Amino acid sequence: MSGGVHIVTIDGPSGSGKGTVSRALADHLGWHLLDSGALYRLTALAAQLKRIPDADEAALASLAAGMNATLSYRGGVEQATLDGEDVSDALRSEHCGELASRVAAVPGVRHALLDRQRAFARPPGLVADGRDMGTVVFPSARVKLFLTASSEERALRRHKQLKQKGIDVSLRTLSEDIGQRDERDANRSLSPLRAADDARVIDSTRLSPEEVTARILPLLEAAGIGPNRA
Ligand code: DC
Secondary structure: OEOOEEEEEEEOOOOOOHHHHHHHHHHHHOOEEEEHHHHHHHHHHHHHHOOOOOOOHHHHHHHHHHOOEEEEEEOOEEEEEEOOEEOHHHHHOHHHHHHHHHHOOOHHHHHHHHHHHHOOOOOOEEEEEEOOHHHHHOOOOOEEEEEEOOHHHHHHHHHHHHHHOOOOOOHHHHHHHHHHHHHHHHHOOOOOOOOOOOOEEEEOOOOOHHHHHHHHHHHHHHOOOOOOOO
């Protein structure tokens, strides 16, 4: 619990399916949802708009703490605004993901986003999706999950998603980008991507999001978490 609010964390690399599964769990439980990656993406987008270079840690940190950004869901689809402008589409682009992975390696940014992330913990509960939810942001979460999948499978999933949106990127380029991002996320000095010692690791390579969710529900149940017992 964090301040009396139950928390379930779901960490893992991009393409592991944690976004879809986190949304399904938050819906099922009637809990709030934190897509922490979106906060890093918003910071990256804001930095790009304001032309703040990666090297200017103080400016990036103050931007992350003070940016006028909102995240919400409409019909299950994430909506994001920056200074009142709808930036939902820009936020999901590969380019923005790449920029986000860079700003996420800046310690001042990670520190500045801590309070913003923890503010999402409101009754009845929170499903928190990211890379360091169980290790750093919500270390006392009731249930911690870590989703993995092979890098080939993750590239294929991303390729399919982009194709559905009419974006044509070669599978090879995507695989290389994913590999580079994994490397950066897993090897940065502060809060690298890793499973918390007390996290349950689920390999989703051969599982659909529904099958992953079906494996998680009994774990929540065993921890006394269910839609009517939040
Ligand atoms: O989950 P995502 O692809 O939207 O995340 C974008 C980038 O932000 C990702 O490359 C790593 C970073 N990130 C992070 O460092 N810590 C988090 N809790 C969430 C995302």
